[in-house]
Amino acid sequence: xxxxxxxxxxxxxxxxxxxxxxxxxxxxxxxxxxxxxxxxxxxxxxxxxxxxxxxxxxxxxxxxxxxxxxxxxxxxxxxxxxxxxxxxxxxxxxxxxxxxxxxxxxxxxxxxxxxxxxxxxxxxxxxxxxxxxxxxxxxxxxxxxxxxxxxxxxxxxxxxxxxxxxxxxxxxxxxxxxxxxxxxxxxxxxxxxxxxxxxxxxxxxxxxxxxxxxxxxxxxxxxxxxxxxxxxxxxxxxxxxxxxxxxxxxxxxxxxxxxxxxxxxxxxxxxxxxxxxxxxxxxxxxxxxxxxxxxxxxxxxxxxxxxxxxxxxxxxxxxxxxxxxxxxxxxxxxxxxxxxxxxxxxxxxxxxxxxxxxxxxxxxxxxxxxxxxxxxxxxxxxxxxxxxxxxxxxxxxxxxxxxxx
Amino acid sequence: xxxxxxxxxxxxxxxxxxxxxxxxxxxxxxxxxxxxxxxxxxxxxxxxxxxxxxxxxxxxxxxxxxxxxxxxxxxxxxxxxxxxxxxxxxxxxxxxxxxxxxxxxxxxxxxxxxxxxxxxxxxxxxxxxxxxxxxxxxxxxxxxxxxxxxxxxxxxxxxxxxxxxxxxxxxxxxxxxxxxxxxxxxxxxxxxxxxxxxxxxxxxxxxxxxxxxxxxxxxxxxxxxxxxxxxxxxxxxxxxxxxxxxxxxxxxxxxxxxxxx
Numbered sequence: 001x002x003x004x005x006x007x008x009x010x011x012x013x014x015x016x017x018x019x020x021x022x023x024x025x026x027x028x029x030x031x032x033x034x035x036x037x038x039x040x041x042x043x044x045x046x047x048x049x050x051x052x053x054x055x056x057x058x059x060x061x062x063x064x065x066x067x068x069x070x071x072x073x074x075x076x077x078x079x080x081x082x083x084x085x086x087x088x089x090x091x092x093x094x095x096x097x098x099x100x101x102x103x104x105x106x107x108x109x110x111x112x113x114x115x116x117x118x119x120x121x122x123x124x125x126x127x128x129x130x131x132x133x134x135x136x137x138x139x140x141x142x143x144x145x146x147x148x149x150x151x152x153x154x155x156x157x158x159x160x161x162x163x164x165x166x167x168x169x170x171x172x173x174x175x176x177x178x179x180x181x182x183x184x185x186x187x188x189x190x191x192x193x194x195x196x197x198x199x200x201x202x203x204x205x206x207x208x209x210x211x212x213x214x215x216x217x218x219x220x221x222x223x224x225x226x227x228x229x230x231x232x233x234x235x236x237x238x239x240x241x242x243x244x245x246x247x248x249x250x251x252x253x254x255x256x257x258x259x260x261x262x263x264x265x266x267x268x269x270x271x272x273x274x275x276x277x278x279x280x281x282x283x284x285x286x287x288x289x290x291x292x293x294x295x296x297x298x299x300x301x302x303x304x305x306x307x308x309x310x311x312x313x314x315x316x317x318x319x320x321x322x323x324x325x326x327x328x329x330x331x332x333x334x335x336x337x338x339x340x341x342x343x344x345x346x347x348x349x350x351x352x353x354x355x356x357x358x359x360x361x362x363x364x365x366x367x368x369x370x371x372x373x374x375x376x377x378x379x380x381x382x383x384x385x386x387x388x389x390x391x392x393x394x395x396x397x398x399x400x401x402x403x404x405x
Numbered sequence: 406x407x408x409x410x411x412x413x414x415x416x417x418x419x420x421x422x423x424x425x426x427x428x429x430x431x432x433x434x435x436x437x438x439x440x441x442x443x444x445x446x447x448x449x450x451x452x453x454x455x456x457x458x459x460x461x462x463x464x465x466x467x468x469x470x471x472x473x474x475x476x477x478x479x480x481x482x483x484x485x486x487x488x489x490x491x492x493x494x495x496x497x498x499x500x501x502x503x504x505x506x507x508x509x510x511x512x513x514x515x516x517x518x519x520x521x522x523x524x525x526x527x528x529x530x531x532x533x534x535x536x537x538x539x540x541x542x543x544x545x546x547x548x549x550x551x552x553x554x555x556x557x558x559x560x561x562x563x564x565x566x567x568x569x570x571x572x573x574x575x576x577x578x579x580x581x582x583x584x585x586x587x588x589x590x591x592x593x594x595x596x597x598x599x600x601x602x603x604x605x606x607x608x609x610x611x612x613x614x615x616x617x618x619x620x621x622x623x624x625x626x627x628x629x630x631x632x633x634x635x636x637x638x639x640x641x642x643x644x645x646x647x648x649x650x651x652x653x654x655x656x657x658x659x660x661x662x663x664x665x666x
């Protein structure tokens with residue numbers, strides 16, 4: 001261990017003033033973004049889910065069940081681990097919020113346990129989900145098994161090829177994986193197909209959206225279910241850091257659920273919030289306002305309004321949009337969004353693995369890559385404290401990076 | 406042709422004629438405007454023009470494929486409007502597209518451009534009542550009828566508001582699902598048609614799953630007419646020429662007229 005002081009006392013009491021990212025109200029608006037751009041057929045279902053979520057979120061019994069499952073089933077709270085050696089190399093204090101250590105290996109479980117409990121409470125029999133890297137699909141299949149629900153997961157054919165292990169995991173868990181063969185055959189098309197299927201099965205199926213996207217109430221609800229990341233991390237920082245709050249809070253962004261949950265815990269603090277996108281899927285950086293998958297946000301699209309395909313080494317970031325609240329945080333300057341390229345990401349994955357013994361997911365390695373770059377360039381001042389959410393573990397990615405070793 | 410979609414359709418309905426609105430994806434073939442003319446000549450009362458979008462949430466495989474083909478061929482909103490401007494079909498043309506294309510610059514600019522090229526109506530399936538306020542105002546200002554969708558899942562209160570705020574006609578979905586020929590027509594369709602007819606004098610047209618002339622005639626018995634899309638686009642994707650698509654529309658026309666007798 002390095003010279004950095006570290007008590008290991010990591011209480012998880014929620015600090016006051018952590019609620020700056022609030023309720024978007026009945027219209028689900030974050031500034032000009034968000035909303036509910038879905039066919040009339042789905043409007044009653046959206047209303048029903050919003051009402052059920054509002055009731056459940058205010059119900060101590062529901063909250064108690066969720067907290068219990070997150071604790072004894074998912075393995076929360078997750079530790080905040082100092083990256084001792086990498087910190088020393090970079091001249092900063094880098095703290096890792098270890099979502100890679102939860103059950104199923106990524107933060108996706110936080111949201112899915114919440115939504116599955118909600119679906120169960122609503123009397124639904126089946127969970128529908130889209131998945132890119134397969135992490136949300138695995139989490140959904142897991143929560144479905146836990147609660148005795150069926151699961152149908154839509155996954156692009158191209159993602160099925162590059163994430164074979166997660167497809168097998170879903171099969172083992174009893175979920176049906178439906179290959180999506182239209183469009184770019186990745187996450188964007190899986191979302192379209194999940195929505196289409198939802199329209200025709202809305203009576204008995206619940207669409208378990210995997211990120212802070214989709215029609216209201218999903219962007220808000222998913223952020224609330226992921227808020228646990230930020231609230232734990234905030235409390236852990238308060239317990240460990242001399243000043244209580246890190247200088248930077250960093251997370252990777254595809255749709256942006258781990259970042260939204262992380263930022264929610266720090267929005268009311270002085271911490272600078274940084275979302276890191278894949279260069280080939282950077283909607284906050286290169287996108288224009290548009291409407292996709294039921295919400296208004298920043299979207300990668302051509303000059304005519306056709307949505308572009310995103311490209312990233314990380315399947316989970318291959319999404320041409322960004323959660324509407326991120327677009328709002330960007331416009332208001334509360335958070336900033338940076339991009340890193342595939343090469344930097346793979347290098348960051350290897351560097352973290354070899355300095356800390358932690359193999360992060362390619363998605364999470366985007367956040368690591370930006371911190372390495374920014375600390376190297378002096379953009380992050382020497383001596384700064386950086387809290388980085390390590391959203392998932394990299395086991396699933398080993399095969400795809402083996403040629404790069 | 407003068408007047409609004411609603412005036413035109415209401416007048417046609419007044420002659421005792423069930424209404425028929427066939428669909429074509431603009432740009433799906435180089436000669437797509439000939440398809441529009443063939444539809445009109447075969448007895449269409451209006452024509453729905455799909456403006457292709459990369460992520461058509463409410464469309465089944467057939468319309469998706471047609472849209473993909475049109476986009477791959479370089480179809481753009483501007484290009485469609487230029488072709489529409491030279492097209493006098495003799496019946497109202499109604500655009501159908503998704504919100505992302507509508508909000509590109511501003512909804513007002515989009516509606517004005519549609520109206521300037523001669524389109525009379527607009528359908529945006531992912532813009533429900535709650536999101537349609539600004540669009541409805543822009544459409545009204547431009548002289549476009551904004552057609553709203555009603556679904557089997559819509560409550561009576563929502564149906565009342567949809568019937569009140571829709572212009573041109575009310576687009577009643579026969580079932581919960583995407584566009585396409587597969588699947589049976591839900592029992593809810595007849596109920597939906599009946600309820601909407603009680604709530605409004607505007608024409609009520611059924612769409613989704615109108616897969617054959619017999620089905621068209623059956624559905625028209627519960628409302629004022631039908632929109633037919635996938636059955637036509639499937640034939641087109643299988644190689645049908647404008648003349649053959651026109652012949653299919655004529656068979657729909659005959660079945661509707663016989664059913665009304």
